[in-house]
Amino acid sequence: MAEMSYADGILEGFRYLLATYPKCFTIGQGLWSPWYVGTTMKDLDKEFGKERVIDTPVSELATTGAAIGASLHGYRPIVIHPRMDFMLLASDPIVNQAAKWRHMLGGAVSPAVTIRSIINRGGEQGAQHSQALHAWYAHIPGLRVVMPATPADARDLLISATLCDDPVIYIDDRWCYEWTDDVGPIEEQPLEVQGPRVLRQGEDVTIAAAGYSTRLALDAAEALAASGLSAEVIDVRVLNPFDPEPIVRSVEKTGRFAAIDGGWSTCGFSAELLATVAEKVAPQKLKAPSVRITLPDAPAPTSKALEDVYYPDDRLIAERLRALAA
């Protein structure tokens, strides 16, 4: 076990993949810059060469489409979108092409591309530099969507995603980069067997979340413990294909459910989580209506005065959960 930050987890994942698999390459904006994508890809171009660590023109659509094309011919590309907002310009290759080709062409085609998308918000960046659109992508059959919350997952889900024969959207969050944890050695794991994981056991309430929101859930569980309430925290990890069972089992035990999500409420990922509870947990086992904690249904503001109320903070989350658990 070694102590590793989330950012270093990502970097280690890239280093392992590029060192182990000659057919793996990575392509996207900022890859030759010491000022971009944090430290998560630092000096990869120097270590593995600019032929395999490719910086690009400002062309999200062509970059993503080209990576899909290369994946159809034996390569394992990892596309980088330094912000999820910019990835919207690559919507066609992702949604109409990568997600569909296997199914619509009879099952034999493997668009084995990994698309890394970074959630980068706060800092008064505003509406076009803040979005967390994981729910959009998780809505699309054919795309696998993963959101690591821990340093180990930051590394290992990147590896599983890249080795997977399907297109995978790998979403990391800059607000997670500094978290550290003890992380064991790399063991390759098929993505197909990955799913939600209980990170903390509890009896009174179940909280499910993904990515940075999982950290908020763990913090909230800690705050609740101080009030004598015990929360079970489930890290969803894989948003699509989504395995509801761990959440169902947990809520059957606790009788109370809360989802925390960094997206918006309406048709957001929290809606999927609550739908799971509504569909699969018998009403008589539920002690209270479920709760979701999300962004308000508004674009991200810039002004500090508004940003402060836009992103749910520890205090607000603990308050809402205490009310639920009481």
Next chain:
Amino acid sequence: MELRTTLGTLADPHSPVEPLELRNLPASRLTEDLRTMVRIRQAEAAVGDMVESGEAKCPCHLGIGQEAVAVGICGALTARDRLYGGHRAHSQYIALGGDLTAMFAEILGKQTGASKGMGGSMHLYAPETGFHGSVPIVAGTVPVAVGAALAAKMDGSDIVAVPVFGDGACEEGGVHEALNMASIMKLPVVFVVENNLYSSHLDINLRQPFDSVARFAQAHGIESEVVDGNDVVATRLAMDRLVARARAGEGPGFLEAVTYRWRGHVGHREDIDVGVRRSSDEVAAWRARDPIRRLVDALISRKDMSEGEFNAMTTHVQGEVDSAVEAARQADYPPVKALIDMVYAHAAGGR
């Protein structure tokens, strides 16, 4: 790496520059242009200081060194025209006469800001001046401006739309769709590219096979001009020609103004976030092509101005900038309800 240049000396800061040709333009107008360039530079320097001190938190992209482009193109427009900017748009906002206090207030997130404190540096709005909005999604406003031109044409007006974007933006597919459409529909739009030879950390030779982007206009049958963007007179005259054609219903134009940003891509620094191959020698050479100094020198040699008068102008403008910053500091933050109230035109059922 082989450099393929079609811009030649325009892109080579080490080649000597000729003194600005003032072309018999009246001193009064050139002095006003100079004042606007100084205003842009000093306002942006003030923004840089606010970033450095931590007072301004939003991402700020400074165009110090590029002032002549904004002043040259905006001089050819009226307040009825429709300009759209990108992430580096302070200069166009100011050149069109946007209020300085409202710009600083926007950057500080105050409710008296140009966009009511909802957008920060990258999202300015001053339609009364002809500045119809700036956004940081690269190339995002280019098709939008084509639509503004379509509306102007449908109205039978002589209004012209102007998207201002960068050499990097030309790598986005949407720009090429917009060029083709504007051409085939003969729309009154003048595309303006501030070619500062960089897109964040990559110089144009790492991103495109040629350093001039006017070739994209030629491919779509659009009238184009390539100018020294550090020459406010040449920029203005070229823009005048393209705008006149567009106004007269003769179709779109494309102006490539070659220039250079002195600071990094974002923020106040000159030494980080600049360009992986950018050298301090290159910056020094471009600084010697300072668009402001070149205009001052030409005005002095034509005896339209003295160094003392230029210094007095600089001091006066600094006073304006300082009081605008101070007024912005005094303003209030937006009320929390603005967060929800501004999402839709009309709130339904009190929600």
